[in-house]
Amino acid sequence: xxxxxxSFRRILREGLSGHRGWTPAWRSPELKKHYDAVIIGGGxxxxxxxxxxxxxxxxxxxxxxxxxxxxxxxxxRNTTIVRSNYFFPxxxxxxxxxxxxxxxxxxxxxxxxxxxxxxxxxLAHDEHQMEMARRSVNAMLINGIDVELLDAAQIKAEVPxxxxxxxxxxxxxxxxxxRRGGVARHDAVVWGYARxxxxxxxxIIQGCEVTGFRMDGERVIGLDTxxxxxxxxxxxxxxxxxxxxxxAKAGFQLPILSYALQAMVSEPIKPVLDTVIxxxxxxxxxxxxxxxxxxxxxxxxxxxxxxxxxxxxxxxxVLAGLVEMFPSFRRLKLMRQWAGxxxxxxxxxxIIGPAPIDGLFLNCGWGTGGFKAIPAGGYxxxxxLATGQHHAFSAPFDLRxxxxxxxxxxxxxxxxAH
Amino acid sequence: xxxxxCPWCGPRGENEFTYGGEAGTVRPIPATAIDDAIxxxxxxxxxxxxxxxxxxxxxxxxxxQWFVMLRDTVTHAIAAIEKIGSP
Numbered sequence: 001x002x003x004x005x006x007s008f009r010r011i012l013r014e015g016l017s018g019h020r021g022w023t024p025a026w027r028s029p030e031l032k033k034h035y036d037a038v039i040i041g042g043g044x045x046x047x048x049x050x051x052x053x054x055x056x057x058x059x060x061x062x063x064x065x066x067x068x069x070x071x072x073x074x075x076x077r078n079t080t081i082v083r084s085n086y087f088f089p090x091x092x093x094x095x096x097x098x099x100x101x102x103x104x105x106x107x108x109x110x111x112x113x114x115x116x117x118x119x120x121x122x123l124a125h126d127e128h129q130m131e132m133a134r135r136s137v138n139a140m141l142i143n144g145i146d147v148e149l150l151d152a153a154q155i156k157a158e159v160p161x162x163x164x165x166x167x168x169x170x171x172x173x174x175x176x177x178x179r180r181g182g183v184a185r186h187d188a189v190v191w192g193y194a195r196x197x198x199x200x201x202x203x204i205i206q207g208c209e210v211t212g213f214r215m216d217g218e219r220v221i222g223l224d225t226x227x228x229x230x231x232x233x234x235x236x237x238x239x240x241x242x243x244x245x246x247x248a249k250a251g252f253q254l255p256i257l258s259y260a261l262q263a264m265v266s267e268p269i270k271p272v273l274d275t276v277i278x279x280x281x282x283x284x285x286x287x288x289x290x291x292x293x294x295x296x297x298x299x300x301x302x303x304x305x306x307x308x309x310x311x312x313x314x315x316x317x318v319l320a321g322l323v324e325m326f327p328s329f330r331r332l333k334l335m336r337q338w339a340g341x342x343x344x345x346x347x348x349x350x351i352i353g354p355a356p357i358d359g360l361f362l363n364c365g366w367g368t369g370g371f372k373a374i375p376a377g378g379y380x381x382x383x384x385l386a387t388g389q390h391h392a393f394s395a396p397f398d399l400r401x402x403x404x405x406x407x408x409x410x411x412x413x414x415x416x417a418h
Numbered sequence: 419x420x421x422x423x424c425p426w427c428g429p430r431g432e433n434e435f436t437y438g439g440e441a442g443t444v445r446p447i448p449a450t451a452i453d454d455a456i457x458x459x460x461x462x463x464x465x466x467x468x469x470x471x472x473x474x475x476x477x478x479x480x481x482x483q484w485f486v487m488l489r490d491t492v493t494h495a496i497a498a499i500e501k502i503g504s505p
Binding site: 242244245253254255256257258302303304305306307311312313346402403404405 | 419420431432433436437454455458461462463464465466468471473491492493494
């Protein structure tokens, strides 16, 4: 099967011939006995890893194993926000690499990811938060990130729908904006990477659960799966909330806790909001999708969970926060509510690097911010798998930082209540 | 919404309670014999179980007592609640 190139001319031709010429975006091959590299987890990070491993490092004979289906996990459950407004230089480098790759991704993978850099506005609700905003903006500017501090009048001019009433429970004192931030179509990102990797020869195996790690002494040489055993030259793991479950199968533990992170969408309405709003105080963040739904994100449900639904108190809290910020939204109905299981590290920064056993490399711990980092997570894990060495950008995120104490504390950069 | 049966106050909604981490994390002693790896393990490594999970909770919006709860992290069903120190 050759991959169909998507173009305006192609749409025109298919439109005139009843759309009967489209082929599946990727194959469904059988699992082979041996691969040079196997990636566990067919989410955005896993598929991006396979794509960059093949494209940038010319590693052929690569497989991605996905327990469920492509786009069924956190890749299809996030709030689609992209941004790189992080405090520490180590984080800014990684997240801005991701944003720059996102900016060129649609052309790179010939798949419209509907990147909309509509800006991302973080609100400050009192003078102390304004002081912190000034500090963050200074740090981010030093990191080379495009952020601007805004006062209340500027925010009112940009987002007049926000609650500027004199009796507002959370009055708006100002905030800061990253103009290059925004949203991308999450399904398109994961489907696009799947299609791009498949076109380069990567085998994407859906419905394939990893049940065990096959060891030769201290080195992992293959996997047991629900589709039978497979030998692997090297293995990458990008399984988000289930990182701890798989690590236990490989005989080690990770400094990660799994939590449910909720999101929900309203009924579709006409365009009212042309940017992304984040507010740590109200515990809510919101943008409007191209279909007109408000996409609302919450803080974490504050106890460990592997249930992909979230509990009512957090839902109530985020919705109370939303209608406080936007009183005009109070009569909207919710269409759907769900949760994804996120892998949170103690310093709210990811783990990228070798696992405690040879032959296995990790990409996990992105916590509440995995979607925005997909291209960088894939790019950096691919570098590790191909060379066995850290890229300069991933070195600070090695698992050993928990022993050395060189943590990268992005508790504020994570941007939401936790 | 979890309905949590506080051993002192009886059943209350989860928003009266605060989660306090996994139960059974024991601080290694003596400090002079602890290397970085052991200390990091104590600080950061948790079982993070998918399924039955022993955890500490505090009735922070009520009697302020701590207790141990056995909860399933997939179904959120609460199997048992014990006072601290009871077998």
